[in-house]
Amino acid sequence: MRLDEGTSGVFAIAATPFVPGGAIDEASVDRLTDFYVGCGVSGLTILGIMGEAPKLDQAEALALSDRVIRRAGVPVIVGVSAPGFAAMRGLAHGAMASGAAGVMIAPPPSLRTDDQIISYYRQAVAAIGADVPFVIQDYPLTLSVVMTPGVIRSIVMEHRSCVMLKHEDWPGLEKISALRGFQREGSMRPLSILTGNGGLFLDFEMERGADGAMTGYAFPDMLVELVARAGAGEREAAHDLFDAHLPLIRYEQQQGIGLAVRKYVLWRRGAIAYETQRAPAAGLSAVARAEIDYLLERLGRRDRRAVLG
Numbered sequence: 001m002r003l004d005e006g007t008s009g010v011f012a013i014a015a016t017p018f019v020p021g022g023a024i025d026e027a028s029v030d031r032l033t034d035f036y037v038g039c040g041v042s043g044l045t046i047l048g049i050m051g052e053a054p055k056l057d058q059a060e061a062l063a064l065s066d067r068v069i070r071r072a073g074v075p076v077i078v079g080v081s082a083p084g085f086a087a088m089r090g091l092a093h094g095a096m097a098s099g100a101a102g103v104m105i106a107p108p109p110s111l112r113t114d115d116q117i118i119s120y121y122r123q124a125v126a127a128i129g130a131d132v133p134f135v136i137q138d139y140p141l142t143l144s145v146v147m148t149p150g151v152i153r154s155i156v157m158e159h160r161s162c163v164m165l166k167h168e169d170w171p172g173l174e175k176i177s178a179l180r181g182f183q184r185e186g187s188m189r190p191l192s193i194l195t196g197n198g199g200l201f202l203d204f205e206m207e208r209g210a211d212g213a214m215t216g217y218a219f220p221d222m223l224v225e226l227v228a229r230a231g232a233g234e235r236e237a238a239h240d241l242f243d244a245h246l247p248l249i250r251y252e253q254q255q256g257i258g259l260a261v262r263k264y265v266l267w268r269r270g271a272i273a274y275e276t277q278r279a280p281a282a283g284l285s286a287v288a289r290a291e292i293d294y295l296l297e298r299l300g301r302r303d304r305r306a307v308l309g
Contacts, residue, residue: 193210
């Protein structure tokens with residue numbers, strides 16, 4: 001169940017369910033895990049940015065990881081990004097002891113130069129151990145750290161335990177092409193590339209050489225179908241499916257309220273009992289909820305999965 005450079009498919013970025021008072025909703029954790037697996041995902045990623053990981057203490061994070069890993073029956077990647085390496089080590093070792101497939105590490109926003117980024121991952125690997133498979137999270141729009149294809153290649157070539165890139169650069173299609181070009185010329189070993197950004201560019205990312213998606217769009221079953229159709233060479237069918245969902249994907253990508261939108265749709269789909277976020281958080285107005293309902297109603301005319309009653 002460990003990650004390797006051949007990992008592909010859809011890894012759903014899992015939301016973290018909370019009850020209205022802010023405690024973790026364990027019943028909904030189980031329900032949501034079953035929902036994702038029932039959608040046909042290849043794996044799950046928990047404690048990411050959209051999983052509200054910074055709002056959990058380490059004991060909560062480890063307990064949540066253990067619960068999801070034991071229930072899922074598919075590979076689980078655990079986000080272990082932390083301000084210090086001691087906390088990262090504790091999360092990584094605890095997650096792997098529970099049976100995680102690997103961990104995901106995002107660079108801290110303070111990094112600016114190529115050398116700083118490469119050095120950071122060198123120190124991170126030293127902290128968690130070279131035997132722990134890890135994912136580079138490349139998300140400059142949120143993390144403000146820009147990784148060039150050359151920097152990513154350097155990290156991959158220095159660390160055999162680096163087996164995957166979570167690619168969320170925007171625009172980023174040329175970066176995928178550059179990395180696959182490195183592989184073809186033999187200057188970089190194989191690397192799994194799963195893409196994020198809510199699936200906003202997944203239609204063309206698959207054509208550029210992505211192995212699948214790692215994102216939290218509230219219709220993971222659509223992502224699974226799109227990746228399968230793209231892999232089968234069904235270009236028109238893949239784009240038609242993507243086009244039907246694009247208005248909702250776009251709406252969910254709004255900065256500041258994207259998680260609120262996602263949790264609202266997951267609640268509408270019956271995957272969680274409450275749409276609660278742990279404070280601090282931005283909520284949805286009645287007007288926003290009505291807009292989402294309208295988008296779901298329109299989507300339901302083309303994809304029955306969005307007919308929610």
